[in-house]
Amino acid sequence: MSPADPVVRPATTSDDADLLEIDHVTWSPRWSPGTAPDRERDPAFFREQHGGPEGFLVAELDGVVVGYVGLHPAGNLASHAHVRIIDGLGVLPAAQGRGVGEALVRAAVERARAEGAAKVTLRVLGTNPTARRLYERCGFAVEGVLVGEFVIAGAVVDDVWMAIHLDR
Template sequence: MIVPEIRIREAVPSDEPALAELDRTTWSTLHAVLPAPEPGEPFYDERHLPEHYLVAETGGAVVGYVRVVPPTPLACNAHVRQIQGLAVAASVRGRGVARALLRAAMERAGREGATRMTLRVLGHNAPARALYAAEGFAVEGVLPGEFLLDGSYVDDVLMGRSLL
């Protein structure tokens, strides 16, 4: 089977329907602490703007996204970017889409002057934790039992890496 090339680009307002659908179809307590998005619920809002996202396309279809933002509005923290969402369509998992999005996010953050990237991942999300570790992220803290998901307490794992 020939896999179409993966293209990473900045999100635009017209991506909203595709991103909202991707968000709904990939939602899982493996990675989400918020309730599942409802059909018709907007993807973008005043805190989630197109410029915060990179999208992955293959064959002209949006198949993934990563959201990268400064973790705070503080000037003393402006050198840090934080991944606050990463999703990949089930149809293309295992083909390097998440890795490509992650690398593109780090490259863009570096171009913007960031010297550090952080993220939070649920302790039971072994595939994501393995990907982040393979890309140089290290566990920098754990909040034990921070979330109650599906009747079980789940750790919040803080990871980070230098972009230098």
């Protein structure tokens, strides 16, 4: 008997605690240039920084939320309305290697397509080759590299911009 495939669905406000936990256990300076989540400072996932649940999809395995992806408009300009950005992806360590990340990224791309987007972008740190390979499997390609964009824990880190064009 094989393990169940991930089920991806839109996030709801009732997912807040699960997504907050995923955010806390998956954060690392190897894949985020920002500050570590702080339960006292950030007691909820859906807050000003993340907005509401409408910009997120969650993945479940056997009815348990194990991952999320954020998909939002890339900007506020009308001339940029055709672009969406994946601006967050997290999968619980126990669920990694089971296709959850790929299911989430593919679902985000399909959601963007359904919304009429022509392009989906994302940023990934040069210190995260595993994520980069995931995005490449899902059809993303490097569009640019901001060399030395961050200094994290004393190390210079590149910011890799990737995209998939939905109208090609």
